[in-house]
Structures are given as C-alpha cells and as structure tokens.
Amino acid sequence: MLTLFGKKKLTEEKVANIFVNGIQEIIDQGFDDVVGLIQDSPEFLSPPTINSSEIGPFALIVISGNIQEIPKYFSAGQDKRITELILTKLADIYEMDKMELAKRVSETRKLMSRKNHRSKSVVNAMSMALFCRYQLNNYQEDYFKSVHAPNPILNQRLKDALENFMWDWKLITDKYKVVPRL
Numbered sequence: 001m002l003t004l005f006g007k008k009k010l011t012e013e014k015v016a017n018i019f020v021n022g023i024q025e026i027i028d029q030g031f032d033d034v035v036g037l038i039q040d041s042p043e044f045l046s047p048p049t050i051n052s053s054e055i056g057p058f059a060l061i062v063i064s065g066n067i068q069e070i071p072k073y074f075s076a077g078q079d080k081r082i083t084e085l086i087l088t089k090l091a092d093i094y095e096m097d098k099m100e101l102a103k104r105v106s107e108t109r110k111l112m113s114r115k116n117h118r119s120k121s122v123v124n125a126m127s128m129a130l131f132c133r134y135q136l137n138n139y140q141e142d143y144f145k146s147v148h149a150p151n152p153i154l155n156q157r158l159k160d161a162l163e164n165f166m167w168d169w170k171l172i173t174d175k176y177k178v179v180p181r182l
Contacts, residue, residue, distance in 0.1 A: 008175070009179050010177070011178070015178055016082055016085035018172075019066070020086055024093065030165060031055045032052060033161070037158075044139040048139045061130055062126070062162075063108075064109045068109055070082055108129060111132065111133075112129045115132055123159050127155055128150070131158070136154075
C-alpha cells in the first residue's frame with residue numbers, strides 16, 4: 001500500500017521478520033570469513049584457534065550492535081516494540097527463552113560499551129567485543145598483550161569486516177513508513 005508521499009507501509013512485525021531473516025543469513029554466511037581473516041592476520045604471533053562451531057559469541061555481538069542502532073532510526077516506543085519482536089523471533093530460532101536472550105544481548109551491549117568507552121562507533125565496539133570474547137589478546141605481541149588492546153592494524157581490519165554485518169536501518173526508514181499494524 002502506498003502512502004500519500006509514495007512510501008510503502010511496512011508493519012513493525014514485517015520489519016522484525018526482514019531483519020531477523022536477513023541478519024541470520026549474513027551471520028551464517030560471514031562467520032567463516034571473519035574467522036579466516038582473524039586466523040590469517042599477521043599481527044598475531046600464532047593463529048587464534050576459533051572453529052566454525054564457535055559462532056554464538058559472534059552472533060550475539062552482531063545482533064547486539066544492530067539492536068543498539070534501532071533507537072537512532074525509530075521513534076520512542078516504536079524502537080522498543082521492534083526490538084521486542086526481534087528478540088521474540090530470535091529466541092524462537094535459537095530455541096531459548098526470550099528473557100535469557102534479552103539478558104545475553106544486554107550483557108553484550110554492556111561489554112561493548114565498557115570496551116568502547118572512548119568511541120561512539122558501534123562497529124568499533126563490536127570489534128572490541130569480538131577481540132574480548134574470542135580472547136584474541138592471548139595471541140598478540142607482548143606490547144599489545146600488556147596493554148590489553150588490539151593492535152590498531154588488526155582492529156581496523158576487524159572494523160572493516162564488521163561493517164558488513166551492520167543492518168541498513170536508514171534504507172528501511174527512507175523507503176518505508178513503518179507502522180504498528182496495517
């Protein structure tokens with residue numbers, strides 16, 4: 001249905017469905033590439049040991065980072081409804097309790113905030129959380145290991161990769177009028 005200004009209407013439910021299906025596909029298809037990037041990084045003394053089955057922390061970081069962006073694009077109230085719908089759908093996919101998933105997302109967002117206290121970049125926060133959750137500090141040169149910070153070259157490489165996992169909320173809001181129900 002077109003509105004007076006030519007924008008199609010999308011329900012909050014549909015936005016949540018599109019996001020959940022799209023982001024899950026991106027996570028599933030991109031995780032091995034991120035692992036490969038980490039394992040092939042010359043900044044490490046030895047390649048970090050991450051295998052394909054360890055996707056959980058990565059998925060939580062990507063989901064948390066994208067959820068953190070929702071309030072920038074949707075009005076107060078609408079952002080909360082969309083987030084709730086997303087958490088409900090993801091809990092079904094992961095076969096877990098919605099409140100447990102919400103708790104894990106909240107903990108991941110807090111970790112991202114703590115590790116990213118100097119920057120407002122969500123992608124940088126995701127990079128720092130990834131560095132922490134996969135204990136990549138253990139594989140670094142002594143200097144960077146002692147300061148508990150990623151090598152800046154590695155951090156930039158991770159940020160460049162993680163940028164591909166950010167949902168384009170602006171495209172949704174520019175192209176569609178998001179409504180509670182049709």
